[in-house]
Amino acid sequence: MNQTTATAPDGSGAQLELVDVVKKYPGQSRPAVDGLSLTVPAGQTVMFVGPSGCGKTTSLKMINRLIEPTSGQILIDGEDITGQDATQLRRSIGYVIQGGGLLPHMSVAENIGLVPGLLGWDKARTKGRVEELLEMVGLDPAVYRDRFPRELSGGQQQRVGVARGLAADPPVILMDEPFGAVDPITRQRLQDELMSIQEELQKTIVCVTHDIDEAIKLGDQILILREGAEIAQYGAPEEILAAPADDFVADFIGSGSKLKQLSLLRVGDLPLSQPQTCRVGESVDEVVRRVEAAGERSVVILDAQNRPKEYLFLRSLKRHQTVPVFSHELQTVVDQRSTLSDALDAMLVSSHGGAMVTGGSRGDYLGVISYDTVTEHIRTLQTQTGQIRAVPSAGWEAS
Amino acid sequence: MRQLLSRTAGLSREDKGLLCGLPIFVLTVLAGWVVWRLTADLDSIEARLITAGNITQMTWDHVQIVVVSSVLVVGLAVPLGTLLTRPALRFFSPPVMAVANAGQAAPVIGVLVLLALIIGFGFGTAVLALSLYAFLPVLANTITGMRGVDQAVVEAARGMGMSSWQVLLRVELPMALPVIMTGVRTSLVLLVGAGAFATFIDAGGLGTLIQTGIIMFRYPILVSGAIFVALLALMVEWVGRILELFLKPKGLA
Numbered sequence: 001m002n003q004t005t006a007t008a009p010d011g012s013g014a015q016l017e018l019v020d021v022v023k024k025y026p027g028q029s030r031p032a033v034d035g036l037s038l039t040v041p042a043g044q045t046v047m048f049v050g051p052s053g054c055g056k057t058t059s060l061k062m063i064n065r066l067i068e069p070t071s072g073q074i075l076i077d078g079e080d081i082t083g084q085d086a087t088q089l090r091r092s093i094g095y096v097i098q099g100g101g102l103l104p105h106m107s108v109a110e111n112i113g114l115v116p117g118l119l120g121w122d123k124a125r126t127k128g129r130v131e132e133l134l135e136m137v138g139l140d141p142a143v144y145r146d147r148f149p150r151e152l153s154g155g156q157q158q159r160v161g162v163a164r165g166l167a168a169d170p171p172v173i174l175m176d177e178p179f180g181a182v183d184p185i186t187r188q189r190l191q192d193e194l195m196s197i198q199e200e201l202q203k204t205i206v207c208v209t210h211d212i213d214e215a216i217k218l219g220d221q222i223l224i225l226r227e228g229a230e231i232a233q234y235g236a237p238e239e240i241l242a243a244p245a246d247d248f249v250a251d252f253i254g255s256g257s258k259l260k261q262l263s264l265l266r267v268g269d270l271p272l273s274q275p276q277t278c279r280v281g282e283s284v285d286e287v288v289r290r291v292e293a294a295g296e297r298s299v300v301i302l303d304a305q306n307r308p309k310e311y312l313f314l315r316s317l318k319r320h321q322t323v324p325v326f327s328h329e330l331q332t333v334v335d336q337r338s339t340l341s342d343a344l345d346a347m348l349v350s351s352h353g354g355a356m357v358t359g360g361s362r363g364d365y366l367g368v369i370s371y372d373t374v375t376e377h378i379r380t381l382q383t384q385t386g387q388i389r390a391v392p393s394a395g396w397e398a399s
Numbered sequence: 400m401r402q403l404l405s406r407t408a409g410l411s412r413e414d415k416g417l418l419c420g421l422p423i424f425v426l427t428v429l430a431g432w433v434v435w436r437l438t439a440d441l442d443s444i445e446a447r448l449i450t451a452g453n454i455t456q457m458t459w460d461h462v463q464i465v466v467v468s469s470v471l472v473v474g475l476a477v478p479l480g481t482l483l484t485r486p487a488l489r490f491f492s493p494p495v496m497a498v499a500n501a502g503q504a505a506p507v508i509g510v511l512v513l514l515a516l517i518i519g520f521g522f523g524t525a526v527l528a529l530s531l532y533a534f535l536p537v538l539a540n541t542i543t544g545m546r547g548v549d550q551a552v553v554e555a556a557r558g559m560g561m562s563s564w565q566v567l568l569r570v571e572l573p574m575a576l577p578v579i580m581t582g583v584r585t586s587l588v589l590l591v592g593a594g595a596f597a598t599f600i601d602a603g604g605l606g607t608l609i610q611t612g613i614i615m616f617r618y619p620i621l622v623s624g625a626i627f628v629a630l631l632a633l634m635v636e637w638v639g640r641i642l643e644l645f646l647k648p649k650g651l652a
Binding site for chain 2: 064066087088089090091092095097101102103104105106107114115118148149150174
């Protein structure tokens with residue numbers, strides 16, 4: 001996502017280096033991790049993928065020493081952490097796990113404020129940080145601060161889990177299957193949010209996943225491991241998709257790897273259409289007149305904060321006097337950073353053959369991406385290059 | 400009171416019923432007994448023994464024995480149970496459980512008398528014997544409760560950078576507390592019942608009424624003693640339930 005560390009903000013990522021790290025369990029002939037060496041550049045997201053039992057989670061947990069390495073060095077910012085006090089070390093490394101791993105007897109605010117509390121921050125500073133983080137992960141502090149984990153949905157718990165991992169502003173964040181326990185649509189949204197947070201914070205993130213699509217979407221680098229945490233291939237998603245190192249990697253990324261490149265293309269890379277919009281509270285008669293004058297049959301409804309609330313056919317709207325408030329969760333909205341494959345998923349549940357696109361941290365409405373635009377784009381790419389080629393990710397930052 | 404009401408929100412109907420019903424039942428029986436005492440035709444021995452002052456004194460003795468024993472039990476069984484769930488000491492838990500089982504299985508009256516013969520009569524011996532007897536429920540529930548704590552949550556807490564002590568005090572114990580409290584409640588009720596034997600080793604309590612009633616063939620005395628032991632057990636059970644409600648960490652279902 002970022003190529004330089006020169007512009008990195010304060011508190012951004014640190015370089016992480018694993019040197020010949022071994023984990024051998026007593027009574028097992030083969031080490032679980034057999035001499036893993038790896039450098040993760042500062043501020044990048046590295047995805048660990050591989051079949052189950054390949055040692056990817058073990059490798060991750062050795063970085064915060066939840067599992068003690070048998071031998072080898074782990075360096076953060078050039079400093080070997082294998083000799084440090086493990087408890088102190090963990091306070092300086094973010095940790096996000098599947099399902100959020102929230103402490104059920106603590107409120108959302110207490111969960112997020114846990115590490116700052118351990119680090120001895122004063123109450124006011126912790127409170128301010130909690131509010132900031134809740135905003136960042138899209139949860140209204142006034143509503144969610146005092147709730148308990150069991151009063152939250154799976155996606156909300158996971159959001160709090162991410163906020164907790166970020167709480168003390170650690171340079172390195174470890175994620176263990178962070179979005180494995182939520183439904184596909186929530187997962188996609190959480191991935192988008194993580195990407196926009198990461199764009200801003202530029203942490204060094206190590207993330208374990210079994211989902212190659214997630215790895216392609218989130219990773220600056222992907223590390224594909226086989227048994228014993230042996231590196232099968234380590235490189236940018238584009239490189240791995242374009243040139244799998246061997247049959248193992250090719251099998252792992254799957255035969256649909258051409259289609260998987262849809263996961264490399266971002267919605268923001270494509271032109272958006274601008275159908276008619278209206279605001280909550282407007283008079284329906286006026287809206288209908290305006291939309292029909294434009295020769296369209298449906299309208300995007302925005303709220304006062306310019307966020308899309310619904311995409312409706314006029315005939316459904318005509319039942320109301322003024323444009324009503326819609327409060328249900330929309331499944332047909334994608335972020336401009338979403339991949340085309342996410343956008344196609346969203347289109348499947350839309351009755352308009354298109355998905356609404358938002359951008360920015362507050363989810364401002366940008367336009368609509370239509371199925372035709374996507375297929376058209378794929379066709380031009382194919383005729384240009386004979387196969388779908390990845391667009392450099394810098395492209396959408398400029399757009 | 401409002402806090403109490405808000406805490407009862409998640410309870411089953413049965414639990415809510417017991418919470419209100421127990422004190423009402425106890426007060427009703429107590430009122431019935433008072434009416435009987437005021438109207439019954441008692442001989443001089445009965446009248447002298449069954450007085451408000453006498454019964455209050457015996458109840459107070461009884462409560463003291465129960466409270467001291469339960470503090471001793473909780474103070475020893477919870478730390479011991481916690482120790483036995485630490486990985487390094489886990490192997491030690493079967494033999495300790497066997498001893499605790501034996502403690503409960505042995506007839507409490509036998510233990511009481513034997514201990515009295517060895518270390519002397521009185522309050523201290525009664526407390527010791529009763530503690531042995533009521534040790535098992537708290538120990539067993541501590542072990543069960545601690546083992547039942549979701550290991551993923553414990554690992555998350557360690558991953559956040561909590562020390563072992565912090566994980567124990569701020570995560571494991573609070574999460575195991577509901578199960579531990581159920582054991583404490585069971586122990587309390589056992590203690591009230593078994594506390595009636597304390598009179599045999601000169602440690603007082605409501606058992607004195609029962610014993611006197613039997614020896615002197617005075618059924619009003621015997622039955623009064625039995626009624627008060629039963630009412631005390633019910634009230635202790637009720638207090639245990641209230642404690643459980645207030646001590647249970649809020650976020651737990």
